[in-house]
Amino acid sequence: MELRHLRYFRAAAEELNITRAAQRLHMAQPPLTRQINQLEEELGAKLFERGPRGLTLTPAGQFFYEHSLQILEKLDTTVTAVRRMVRHNRELFGIGFVPSLFYGQLPLLVRGLRQKDDVELTLAEMTTVEQVQALKAGRIDIGFGRLRIDDPEVEQEVLFEEPMMAAVPVGHPLDGSMPTLEELAQYPLVLYPASPRPSLADIVLGLFRRRGLKVEVAQEAHEMQTALGLVVSHFGITLVPEQVKRQNRDGISYLYLAEKHITSPIVCSRRRGEVPSETMKEANAILKVLVENRISGKYP
Known part of the structure; x- marks a missing residue:
């Protein structure tokens, strides 16, 4: 084709x-x-x-x-971006990200880099696995995901650990509580993304399995927004990173878990051994401030 x-x-x-x-x-x-x-x-x-x-x-x-x-x-x-880049003699800088990260401070990094006149940014939603492949192929320059992947050509840095929350429909029996994983396992679960794997779906399943808890997977969704829509429709509950609660979607309650240590890492991936460009240096500088703000509790 x-x-x-x-x-x-x-x-x-x-x-x-x-x-x-x-x-x-x-x-x-x-x-x-x-x-x-x-x-x-x-x-x-x-x-x-x-x-x-x-x-x-x-x-x-x-x-x-x-x-x-x-x-x-x-x-x-x-x-269009390539033509604009060539016409204005700009550097092309690609960023890959998992969608859930765009509810936090990642847009501030994008906004900061967009202020550079000599840079043409490209953004691509992709899983961490896809980011690693895209980095090796030169399609992106930096990636933000949630999985640790061992690859000799890619270096990964865990920026911080983000608390996981339960997303339940408003009026659910657990609404207003701080549930344990054992309590959550009593209800059907909506997983995302369905593919490609491994992904956040496997992280969530691992949380239950390591505690000997069996869960009923009611539905797998390809995107987080679809998963949240299924929660609103009472298909089941799901687990989401803390940043997601900031979208305030109608019909959903976001609950902190009783187990405070249940988190999802924010992983930054770059090509290993590459001399950083001026844009990468600036991205790293902006990223350092954003991570410090996140860890200290200073939200934008």
Whole structure:
């Protein structure tokens, strides 16, 4: 599958007419039809229903459209950033992060670096495992995650340990308490992210298993926001890092745990042995202040 297949599919999905899609792409209709057919064969799924009035997306086609659109939009954003970087002679600096960290002080680091005229920032949501691979491939320069991963090409620094909290629906029997893990294990659990693993989901499961507690996993979600939505829907409860409580989502109570030592690390990953650029030096300086503020209890 090539990028042109995604662009051809997007045009057909938005026009829902092969003739108009071909005109939009400045190509003849038969080649476009062949490309769409090839895409369907490669996917092993029918993307369109053909009718006398044009095309309609199948459920598989709608799913593929939504996700392929994200890929194309990300590509367009990256191309624009690279062109801007070259035009203004800027350094490209990539940051990878797990979503839960963006509720804390990470935005302050981003804001500080954005004030530099000679830097073009790129941000990417990714798990710690994905961050390590992205660092080795040169796609990002620094990553912020929650897993310790042993890799000879990447150095990791634990910035601080963040308390874990229980997220329960408002009115839950545990609402207003400081529950123990044993009490939490009595209720269905929502885990996230479902993939790729290992992830925060494995950290949470390990907390229960090390204490000999069995839990019922009611649902696995790919994103934290989906997991919280499932909590609001009374699918189950979940564990979240402390920073998440700052979003004040309706329908959820965030409870500190009785076991104060239950935490999740904030792990900073960088390429090992690399001479830091001026931007990396500035990032490290900003990061040092932010970590000191967090440890001392000074929130932004």
